[in-house]
Amino acid sequence: MKNILVIIRKQLADTLKNKTILIQFILFPVLTVVMENAIHIEGMQEMFFTKLFAVMYIGMAPLTATASIIAEEKEKNTLRVLMMANVRPFEYLLGVGIYVWTLCMIGAMVMMMGVTGDRRPAFLGIMGIGFMISILAGAAIGIFARNLMMATSLTMPIMLILAFAPMLAMFNDTIRKVAKIFYTLQLKEILDGMNPREISHASVMIIFANAIVLLGAFIFAYQRKGLD
Template identity: 55%
Template sequence: MKNIMAIFLKQISDTMKNKTVLIQFVMFPVLTVIMENCIELDNMPEHFFAKLFAVMFVGMAPLTSMASIIAEEKEKNTLRALMMSNVRPAEYLLGIGSYLFICCMAGTAVFAASCGYSGKELISFILIMAAGIILSETAGAVIGIASNDQMSATAISIPVMIVLSFLPMLSMFNETIGKVAKVFYSQQMSLMINGEQSTSGIIITLVNMLVLVAAFTVMYRKKGLE
């Protein structure tokens, strides 16, 4: 626990001075507040921007941040220094993961407030977002472990992020894209947030989780954290 907390606190200090990571947590919540208050179109679904950006936020911020933090530590050999100080890989990943989770949940609070959720609606929204954040963090960890440096992590995470973040939006305009997007957890999140909760959606999300955990296990065994 001590080591997890040390990594967690390290990441707070580091992110405060790392604008590229910091902006990812701030951008979508700020955009949501602005768009929700400034744009009002006829026939626009209620809280359209808040719901749209919430899904994009989950597909982007935890994934790219996790991948970039791990890849940077590998590239700069700070991760080795931590491992040699008796920090276990699981402690490191939990420290970084819990930090990103809390940051993303802070963003979730902004989206929830913009949507005016309360009671059961609020709990449901938070659970959907939490599941999405954990899935995206796992995907980010897989990319971070697979990459030897930040550049290769960015090269992999950007297309993955685009698929996860933009497909739910594009599926609003194209039915075929919508059918394809259904296999991704971010699309299922989008449907659930918009009130279309179904057993198949939960199953698809669970399958996504299994696939990501399997990918993480394979990649970790193959490359480890160093």
């Protein structure tokens, strides 16, 4: 537990000086607040920007942040120093995961400002689940990548698919059919309804299947490459 807290504190101090990571956490919450307050088009779906950016936030921030943090530590050999100083791999991964999840949840709380009171717990719940799945994907990439550049190359296409597919699905039916297999589109549809009782079994199954596949990818990457 002590080492997990050390990792969280270290990440917090580091992120405040790391603009590339920091912007990941701030960009979409700020965009959401600005767009929701600045743009009002007649006939536009309620909380349109909040829902759209929320899903993009799920697909981008936790994925890129987790992958970058782990890959950078590997590249600069600070991860090995931590391991040699008696930090266990699960402590490190848990520390990074908790840290990224917490910062993303703070971002989600900012985005939640446009959500009406009774829907807020559901909104946070959906976001929290989405962040966890994306963190798994990011950790798998971070572990698999040899360095930061490789992590960025691997993250970019996955991030674009996860973040933009739900948006593109609104305009194209074929994309929508394909994108249905991704958890981000399912989360977008759940966010559209924002009612836990209206969540379909199919959505839950797809999200669960995504989580299992990404957990498998994470375990595969860990067994293949290890953390160090």
